[in-house]
Amino acid sequence: MADWTSDANQALCLRLSRGKEDADVMEGEEALEVFHPRFTYPIFGDEEKIYGYQDLRIDLSFASGSLAQYLSVSSSAKLPVSTADDVEGTLFKFIPPDYYKDREQFVKRVEQDATTFKPMGEKVYSYTRRATTSGKGKTKQDEPVDEDSDDAVVYEVYKATWATPGFRPYHRKMQVFILLYIEAGSYIQEDEDKWEFMVLYERRRRKDTNRTETYHFVGYSTLYPFYCWPDKVRMRLSQFVILPPFQAKGHGASLYNAIYQYAVQNPLIAELTIEDPSEAFEDLRDKCDLRMLLGHEKFLSMAYGEGAGQKGKLGPPAAKVWVEEWRRKLKIAPRQFERLVEMLILRRLNPSDSKALRAFRLQVKERLYRFNYEIMVMLEKEERIEKLQETFEGVREDYERILALIS
DSSP states (O other): OOOOEEEHHHHEEEEEEOOTTTGGGSSSGGGGSOBOOSOOHHHHOTTOEEESEESOEEEEEEETTTOOEEEEEEOSEEOOTTTSOOHHHHHHTTSOTTOBOOHHHHHHHHHHHHHHOOOOSEEEEEEEEEOOOSSSSOOOTTSOOOTTSTTEEEEEEEEEETTSTTHHHHHHHHTHHHHHHSTTOOOOOTTOTTOEEEEEEEEEEOSSTTOOEEEEEEEEEEEEEEEETTTEEEEEEEEEEEOGGGTTTTHHHHHHHHHHHHHHHOTTEEEEEESSOOHHHHHHHHHHHHHHHHTOHHHHHHHHOSSTTOOOTTOSSOOHHHHHHHHHHHTBOHHHHHHHHHHHHHHHOOTTOHHHHHHHHHHHHHHHHHHTHHHHTTSOHHHHHHHHHHHHHHHHHHHHHHHHHHO
C-alpha cells in the first residue's frame, strides 16, 4: 500500500540563491546546498505531516540579499485535490504573495538583485573573516585579514525599524525563518511601532574590474524596548536566528555582541534582557558575556585583586554593592550578572580552601532560594535543604561545562 504521508521538515527544501558570479565564493560548498527547517508545525500542524503526495518536494528559494522568493511544489504522485493537503495554499498564508512560480524569472531576479540590493537601515557593527575556498587547501577563517584584501569577507549588522524605508516588506520575507527555526516562534505585530531589528549580512567583493559589492542575508534579531523608571528603557532581545549555512561559525556570537555593544553605548538603555532563551542561546549568551568580562581589564583587576595576595571584590563572597555597580554599568540583567559572577568565582576557586568553598556555596544557594522562593517556602526545612543542595550541585556542574567552553 502506497504511503501518502510526507515529513514536512524533510519535504520543505530551503535555499539561498546567489548570482552566478557569487555562487562559487560562499562559505564553503555547503552554503550552496539545500537546507531544511527545524520546525514546520506552525505551518503544517503539530504532527508536521503533509498528506496526499508521494516523493513530495517543496522548493522555497530566497534571493540571498533581497530575499525575493520562489516556490515550487512537486511530487511523483498526488491524490485528488479534494483529498490531498493544499501545500501552496497553506504556505501562502505565511509568506508574501509576490513570490515567483517561474524558475527562470526568479533566476533573472536573483541576478538583478545581486548588484542592486543594499541593506536597509544604519550600520552599527562589522567584523572581517578570511574567505574559505572549496576543495583542498582551505584557508583558516580565524587568520587575521584586512577588510580591503581580496581574501576578506566582511560581515555587517544593520539596525532598522518600521520607519526605515523599504524595511517593512523586507521583514515580511525574512520573518518565516522565525517559524522554521525558533521553537514556539511567532510573527510579531506590525502595529507595535517600537520594534527594532538587527540584521546581519555578508558583504563580498566580486573579482571584476569594479570590485562590485554584493550583500547576502545571514540572520537577524528583534528587540523591543520597555519603560524603565525614571527615564530609560529596558531592551528585550526577543527573537534571534542565524540560518543553517552560517551556523557553527561564530556568527551568532558576533550578532549577539553587536546587540550588546549597541545597548551599552546607547545612554537611553538601562539593561539588555532576553525573552525566554533556549538552552543553546543561553550557552551562547553565557560564553559571550564571560569573554567580555574576562577581557575587561578594569573589572577583572578589581574582581580578582590587583596585587599578589590582595583579595578581590569577588571574594567569595562577592561584594554585593560593587557587583551591583558593575551590573548597572555593564547593563546586564540581575540574574544573568549574578550567574556570571558565580562562574568567575568558580573559575579561580581553590578546591582546598574550605572557607572559600563554603562561602561560594552559600552565595549560590542564596540566589537559588530567592529565585525559587515561592516553591521553597512550601517545602519542609529538611526537604528544602536537600533540594537546594541538589540544585547547587547541578548549577556548579553546568558552570564547569560553560567555563570549559571558553578556556
